[in-house]
Each structure stands twice: as C-alpha cells, then as structure tokens.
Amino acid sequence: MKARSRAPFYSIIIALMLIGLGTAWMRHVTMEIPFFAGEQRPVWLIEARVDFYATGSEVTINLALPQDPPGFRTFTEQAASPGYGWSVIEEGDIRRGEWTKRTASGPQTLYYKAQFVGGLDKEMSAASEAVPAAKPVEWDGPQATASTQLLAQALSTSSNSRSLARELSKLLNDAARDQNASLMLTVEPDKSVLLEKLLNQAGIPARRALGLYLEDARRHQPLTRMVEVYDEGEWVLFNPYTGAQGLPDNVLLWHRGDTALLDVIGGRNSRVGFSMIYQTVPALELAQANDSIFSIIGVHLLPIEEQGMFKLLFLLPLGALVVVFMRVIVGLKTSGTFMPILIAVAFLQTSLYLGLIGFVSVVSFGLVLRTYLSRLNLLLIARIATLVVLVIFIISILSLVGYQMGLNTGMTITFFPMIIIAWTIERMSILWEEEGPREVLIQGGGSLLVAVMAFSLMQLPVVGHLTFNFPEINLVFLALIMLMGQYTGYKISELRRFRAMIDNVTSEKAGDIK
C-alpha cells in the first residue's frame, strides 16, 4: 500500500512549475509585460501642429495619420483642438484624422499628438491587395525626350527595379549632372516627384511617402519626401536626395501613397509642423496597450474595481505558502489555520503598525468583554454572534476615535475580517480558560508573526506586480505548497522539543558507562 510511485506526483509538480514559469515568460516576451514594477520604456511623443487661416465658413481639415509605421507601434493618440469635432477615418490602408467645425475665422491651430514605441521589426507591410500597376506618365515634347534618355542611361547601369531607383537618384543628385537631368529638374524641381514619375515611366510601380526624422526635442520639423518602389512583393523605400535605400532607424513613415498630407476646406495658408520629444513611460502601460492572445489570461481587461479585488486575491496563495511553511517546516503554532493570511491582507489596507495596534486592541477588548459573556451562559452560536456585533462596535469606536484625533488612517481598521476576529476571540478565550494565558500568547503571537511575515512579503512592490501581472506565478506557489505537503522530515520546533529527551538519554548512557 505504500509502494505507490512518486513519479506522477513529481511530474505534476514539474508541470505546474513549467506551465507557471513558461506562461509568465511567454507573456513577458509577447506582451512585453515587464518583470519588475516601475520599469520604464522610451517612446517618441510626436505632435503635429496644423496652422491655417479660416475664412469664416465650414471648416474641414483632413490630415493623414501614420498607419502602422514600420518599426514603430502607436501607443496613444489624441487630438487637442477646442471647438472642433475630431474623428479618425480609416479606409483600407489609409488612415486620416478629420477636424470639423461649422464656422471658424481667423488663425486656427490644431494639434494631433501620438506616442510611438520604436525599435521594433521593420517589416515593410506588403501591399495586401493586388500588385499595383505603374501609373502612366505624360511629358511635353522636350521633357519626353530628356526623360527617355535619362531612363536609358540609368537602365544601362542597373539590373533591377531597386538598382534602377538607386541609379536614377544618383543621376539626379550628381553635382555635375548632365543636361537631361538638369532639364527635368527645372520642370519638376521636387526630386521625389521626379523620381517617382521616372520610375513609373519605366513601368515600375512607385509612390510617394513622407517620413519624419526623429530627433529629440526638435520643433517645427517638416516631413521628408521619399519614394517607395514596389519590387518583388514589397515596398522599398528610397531617399531621393541621397539615393539611400531602406528605412533608417530614426525615420517614422508618417504617410504613404499619393494622397495629400493635408486637405483643408474653408481655410488657407495652411501648414503642418512637427515637434517631438523622446520620453519614457512605464513599461507596464505599454504592455496593456498590446493585443495578444495572452492578454486573455490577464485581468487588465476587467473594470478597475474588479482588478483591485483580483490584486488581493492573487496575493493570497503567497500568504498560504507562508502559512504552510511556518506550520509544516518551522512548526509554529497559530490560532486558526489561515487566519494569519486574512490578518495580513487587512494589514495591507491599514499599514503595518496601525494594523498591529488595531488588531491587538480589538482582540484584547474582545477578550475582556468575552469574560463577562461567559458568565451570562449564552448558547455558543448566540455568543459568537454577540461577539461579532461587539467586534463591529469596537472597530467602529476605534476608527471614529482615530478619525477625531485626526488620524484618517484610523478608518482602515474596518478592513479587518470581523467574523474571523470574533472567532479568534472566542477560541483564545477558551484557550485561556483551558490552557492558561501562556498558550494564548504563544498562539496569538504565532498568528501575528505569520501574519507579519506574510504581510512583509505581500507588500513588496515586486511581489504585488508579479502576482497581479503574472497570475500564473501562483501555479509555482501551488507546486511549492504541494511539495511541502510531502515533507515528512522534522519540524524546526521538534528539534527543540526532543532536545531534552536526547540529552536525558545520552546522559543516562554516559552514566551507565561510568
């Protein structure tokens, strides 16, 4: 009957630990929930400021907004513009913000603010739809010839779309540019537009893009015009002014495609400027903004009130672990097995010293009253109920007195579990009668000691953070508790308990030998 294999048990323990730690790790990696409270992550706060002069009629301002910029993730966004209606309109890949107002006149300023987390994978999102076609390009007589020659020149020194784009921008940026390039630039001075047109002329799909160079604490920055070339199923970015290929780390692609950055109806002299600062936000906030299948496990989706409840709930297993350890391994006597956990939770609300003073005074008051009750010879249930009512009175009076004395914190005594305290008083009173005050002190002191230990663990910010954000950590606690349930060794208290006996026996033996 004893030969039962321990293997299943230990595999459960290992599985619990692995699941607990594994899920925590996965959530840390995929959701970026930090392991430590108060961890900070840098973000870019970018503010787009639109200035225009309203003409006095209906105003509609339409600003292109970044849509999943490669290498970045939008964390928060908001628009600040008193008196204007604001909404974000999403049409396919294009995302635009629209301010509207029935009448406006004079200079107007609108703000759009967004926080971006940088340093992510730069996957240039492939055009999800069909392969885009090159747009037809028409030039007037001389330009047509010049552009054809320019293209022929670039084509001869390139092998594919990317190298063609590189060669073209090299030709346009060459200090000693040839006639064709100079001619084209006089007609179309914007190199990005020219590059895009030339590429389209060559039958290569290309589009314009606007990037923002990120530099800390810059103000009134313009967007930089860039060109995206469609090649082998993805858009490749080129800087027409340098010929550089690819997206630099410090560039945020604000707008992509041929639509205008800003459409203004009912205004004139409009312009957009960008300001940016590099700031830090708590990493935890970033994590919550992240959608992931793992977020289902978390409790962040619940209303704040329920979250607070869970915060306490997820701390209880740790308290249970402490109780099991203190009773099984150390062998401390407590009054009421898990009463210390509830007391520790109450301490979390009241702060330690106030909690200790409150608890001891409530229990001692209760014990005094209970001695009188025992003379009244009440039935047990009625007596406990009387104690519950009395405890409520004691707690109310104490907290009111505390409040009158200007201790607002006095009110928190009401967090004590009153029913549990009533039972504690009852048990201690009986213990007093049967075993004397010494045993009451031992058990009461043991309970308080365990409660204080559980409290000092629970109040650690890192513990609260871990148990709340990684509830699966509690599986590890569970495994540890189960493991201690298998402990058949001696309790530390037994090392003292049997000490006298061992001494006696050995001294007797020594006496025999003499």
Place this chain on the structure above:
Amino acid sequence: MKWVSPWRLRRMGILGMNCRNRDFIGSYNARHLFPLVDNKLKTKLLAEEFEVATPPLFFVVSEQHEIATIEKKLEGLDGFAIKPAKGSGGKGILVIIGRRGNKFIKSSGVEISIEDIRRHMSNALAGLYSLGGKPDVVIVEDLIQFDDSFEGYSYEGVPDIRIIVFKGYPVMAMLRLATRASDGKANLHQGAVGVGLDIATGCALRAVQFSQPVTHHPDTKRPLSEIQIANWRDMLLLASRCFEMTGLGYIGTDIVLDRTRGAQLLELNARPGLSIQVANGRGLLPRLRHIESLKPRAHRTPEQRVDYVMKTFTADGM
C-alpha cells in the same frame, strides 16, 4: 537556545509530526473510519459490540431542552463523567466524584452547582469542545474507580495508560499520571507525568514531566520506578483488539484499570501524540518500520500479536 540536529533525531528513530501525519496516519487510517474514534459515543457502542470492556454508559444528552430536566437523570448517580462525544484532547470532560447537599464535587474537589453542569452541557452540545465547533452530543458514563495499585501515583485524575497500536501490534506504552501542575489532566504538555512502560513486562522504564526526567511523583513523592502494571498482557490484548474493532492502522488507545472491572477502554485517538517517545526515551520509528516489514497476516489474532511484541519490543532489545 539549544537545538538538536535532525540527523541525530533520525538516528534515534524519533517520529516527527509530519512523518506521523503522512506516513502513518495518512497511509494507514482511512478517512471514513475517523468518526469511529472521534466520536466517543460511536467508540463506546462499537466497543460494546466487540465486547471490548469500557465504562458503562448511563445516558446520552443530544438536545438542549433535555438539559432543563437533567437533575432527574442524574438522580441516584453519585459519581459520573460528562464527556462531549466529539471532544478532542480531553477537552470538555467533567468528572463528578460525589455530592455534598445540592452541590456536586469535581475531581479537583471544587464544588459546583447543577447550573454549572447545565452550562457545561449546553456548551458541549453547541459544539464548544468539538473540532470545528460542530454540534455535539454529551455522554454521561460511569466513573472509573481506579485500581489500588495506583494509589498515591496520581494527583486527582485517573491514571491512564496510553498504548500506541500499529496494525494491531502494541508498539509503545506509557502511563500518564495527573499532577497538581496538570490540574488533574493527563496530558503531558499540561504537566502530567509520563511513565514509559516496557512493552514486554509492563514495568516502568523511566518517567518525565515537562520533558525532564523525574524519579518520584512530584505531588505524592512516590517512587515511580516501582510501578508495574498488573495484568499487563490483558491490557495489551485490549489495546490490540481495537485494531479489529476500528480497522484503523495507527491509533492511540487510552486504557484505565478499574478496581472491580479490570482494564477498560476509555477512548481511542486517531492522531496520538508524539510525547510517548519522550516518556520512553526512545523513538517510535524503528518499531513502526519493523511492523511494516512483517509479512502481512504473520499474526492473525490479537493474542499472537501481543505475544510477538512482548517477545520483540523488550526494554533492552528493539
């Protein structure tokens, strides 16, 4: 602060509480059998069924309203013991040894009124002394007239003999003597004297009070080494038969020696304490492991088992 190393305890074969709970109580005591010993009424009825000697039951009080008319039931009873059926650790036991006028005399000599008895019973019925505060019943049973051989060995209270029975084999025994310090109670941690008894002979081996060796009873000053239990084998037999009676593998039997009726089973305990090891000055583990190593059904009857342990567990041997 003095400690003893766990390895030393292990060498001595001391049974620790965790080991007792898991390897013996948890492994050999089926949960559904616990009520048989946790409820003294059930134990008593079972004992009567198996013809295990036990103090006669006068009556049972199971409802609060019966307490109002309790005097009638107590009429004609001079000495009796009131026990909550589910009381543990001797809690709630009230022993009345006689009357003086309207008053009842407790074993400590204190006089109490019928009202005190009523209150005590009412508390017991409400579950004050039971585990978890569950409602309880009260049994009133005959008083033990303890044997003259114990004269002068106990202060108030009845000396009782605790025998640990493992799988039907008595493995260790001690005599518990109440003292003034223990307030007439027989619990070692309350100050009773524990006298380790040789399983083979029933002779005193050594005695302790508060874990310290003593040679004489602290109140009566009688030398404890002279103790030898009469009819020792019968006592072991009585203890051994409790295994068949309850089916529990690891129990503590509390037996008293009555002047006229002989050995009487007082109560059973499914979680017997560990201090018996202190009284005997030796650990339980070697004997328990030895019993575990025996072939199943090596000894079928209580007689065979008792003969085996009287031969094996001698003072000098195992």
